[in-house]
Amino acid sequence: MGTPFKEALQQLDPVSRQRVQEEVQQAVRPFEGSQGIVAPAELLLGTAMK
Numbered sequence: 308m309g310t311p312f313k314e315a316l317q318q319l320d321p322v323s324r325q326r327v328q329e330e331v332q333q334a335v336r337p338f339e340g341s342q343g344i345v346a347p348a349e350l351l352l353g354t355a356m357k
Contacts (some may be wrong), residue, residue, distance in 0.1 A: 309317075316324050338346045
């Protein structure tokens with residue numbers, strides 16, 4: 308079993324699948340750097356004890 312994205316791609320015809328992959332690559336390109344994909348992110352972590 309793959310990721311939900313890969314599973315969704317498998318349901319597309321080959322032409323549509325290629326088009327989606329090209330669009331994703333184009334959207335991610337601005338975040339590519341020498342260490343791979345670097346995207347701004349924020350992580351919120353909460354803990355509690357009773």
